[in-house]
Amino acid sequence: MGKALIIGCGAVASVAIHKCVQNHEVFEEICIASRTKSKCDELKAKLDGGKTIITTAQIDAMDVPALIALINEYKPDIVMNLALPYQDLAIMDACLATKTNYMDTANYEPEDTAKFEYSWQWAYKERFEEAGITALLGSGFDPGVTGVFSAHALKHHFDEIEYLDILDCNGGDHGYPFATNFNPEINIREVSANGRYFENGQWIETKPMEIKRGYNFEDVGPKDMYLLYHEELESLAKNIPGIKRIRFFMTFGQSYLMHLKCLENVGMTSIEPIEFEGKKIIPLQFLKAVLPDPASLGPRTKGKTNIGCIFRGKKDGKDKTYYVYNICDHQECYQEVGSQGVAYTTGVPAMIGAMMLMTGEWDKKGVYNIEEFNPDPYMDALNKWGLPWKESFSPELVD
Numbered sequence: 001m002g003k004a005l006i007i008g009c010g011a012v013a014s015v016a017i018h019k020c021v022q023n024h025e026v027f028e029e030i031c032i033a034s035r036t037k038s039k040c041d042e043l044k045a046k047l048d049g050g051k052t053i054i055t056t057a058q059i060d061a062m063d064v065p066a067l068i069a070l071i072n073e074y075k076p077d078i079v080m081n082l083a084l085p086y087q088d089l090a091i092m093d094a095c096l097a098t099k100t101n102y103m104d105t106a107n108y109e110p111e112d113t114a115k116f117e118y119s120w121q122w123a124y125k126e127r128f129e130e131a132g133i134t135a136l137l138g139s140g141f142d143p144g145v146t147g148v149f150s151a152h153a154l155k156h157h158f159d160e161i162e163y164l165d166i167l168d169c170n171g172g173d174h175g176y177p178f179a180t181n182f183n184p185e186i187n188i189r190e191v192s193a194n195g196r197y198f199e200n201g202q203w204i205e206t207k208p209m210e211i212k213r214g215y216n217f218e219d220v221g222p223k224d225m226y227l228l229y230h231e232e233l234e235s236l237a238k239n240i241p242g243i244k245r246i247r248f249f250m251t252f253g254q255s256y257l258m259h260l261k262c263l264e265n266v267g268m269t270s271i272e273p274i275e276f277e278g279k280k281i282i283p284l285q286f287l288k289a290v291l292p293d294p295a296s297l298g299p300r301t302k303g304k305t306n307i308g309c310i311f312r313g314k315k316d317g318k319d320k321t322y323y324v325y326n327i328c329d330h331q332e333c334y335q336e337v338g339s340q341g342v343a344y345t346t347g348v349p350a351m352i353g354a355m356m357l358m359t360g361e362w363d364k365k366g367v368y369n370i371e372e373f374n375p376d377p378y379m380d381a382l383n384k385w386g387l388p389w390k391e392s393f394s395p396e397l398v399d
């Protein structure tokens with residue numbers, strides 16, 4: 001069917017690339033382009049021999065002219081941005097200049113400010129419309145599948161959704177006292193920020209980890225979870241008409257929280273540059289360098305993830321509750337693609353999002369969040385490509 005240019009070759013990209021190669025009827029050709037080309041070449045060597053034609057390239061995605069040159073030379077149908085959120089706008093600029101479809105898994109975040117929001121990317125809407133191309137924002141699990149679950153709930157189960165709780169549980173154990181399951185810099189910036197949730201048209205801010213709840217997750221067991229601000233809350237608050245409250249909870253173990261607190265207390269999570277032996281360094285980037293590489297956690301991580309959405313609202317004038325979720329086993333992911341479940345649950349939806357645009361299933365010009373598209377083909381693809389979903393109509397609720 002077509003060609004994809006994939007930017008980045010880290011934990012998430014590696015899973016998405018495995019899945020593109022499995023889905024060779026859609027992804028006939030892929031180019032893996034990243035800052036460190038040797039990682040792209042290693043992955044190509046592992047995956048070569050199938051039906052998808054794989055090439056590799058070196059690229060600094062912040063270098064827009066170089067990216068434009070690469071896109072013009074390769075002529076992909078889509079650019080899959082699986083690098084870091086810092087590169088989103090540069091890659092969108094290159095897509096605009098070359099009239100190429102774009103997708104990503106995380107919204108833009110300036111490197112020098114720990115703040116993420118959609119305003120920067122939504123500002124491209126008219127220019128993408130005029131260029132006749134699509135930007136699909138946030139096709140990972142959360143954001144990503146959580147938005148598709150919301151569109152599915154709205155289309156098939158509710159006349160009105162009043163309450164949404166997104167529950168992200170990682171019951172996996174990698175055996176390290178402290179490691180992050182995806183890029184440590186992005187992960188720590190996210191969890192050390194203030195919490196925030198949407199209620200009655202307003203955003204309510206909390207201290208980091210201030211709101212704690214317990215929940216008994218299917219196939220994982222009881223876990224403590226904490227209210228975080230998460231990027232899909234911003235778009236879902238806008239795109240679910242009349243929603244009264246949206247919250248996001250993520251589970252953390254005591255060891256993770258204790259180490260994080262300690263690292264914070266000594267200044268290791270700061271993004272303010274400091275002088276060290278005559279050189280400016282950023283403590284959080286230094287910390288990333290000494291922590292285990294998330295891509296190396298695959299063989300060690302055992303247990304399951306369980307991520308989903310609990311909706312409450314009205315159908316035909318009656319109260320209704322609906323829980324839709326996916327359970328994913330870390331070891332099964334490792335057997336299949338050599339990665340742990342967190343990378344898997346992000347990389348599979350990245351491939352599916354790109355497939356939706358490449359096949360023309362989703363064809364709206366402009367810049368859109370994932371819940372703004374028809375959820376049906378995506379929900380089917382989740383079942384087909386490794387993230388089957390389950391549902392319950394009388395789940396335990398979060399108070």
Ligand code: NDP
Pocket residue numbers: 007008009010011012013033034035036039059060061062082083084085087105106138139140141142143144181182183186294295342345346
């Ligand atoms: P990694 O750090 O493992 O990989 C990032 C990759 O991007 C690396 O290959 C890195 O290259 C490359 N890269 C970084 N900067 C540049 C640049 N300037 N130009 C070209 N390539 C660059 O991250 P993850 O795979 O864990 O995460 C990838 C993305 O997925 C992130 O945006 C993250 O926020 C998002 N994510 C989304 C989730 C969701 O559910 N929506 C969940 C988890 C992650 P190098 O090898 O040289 O470092």
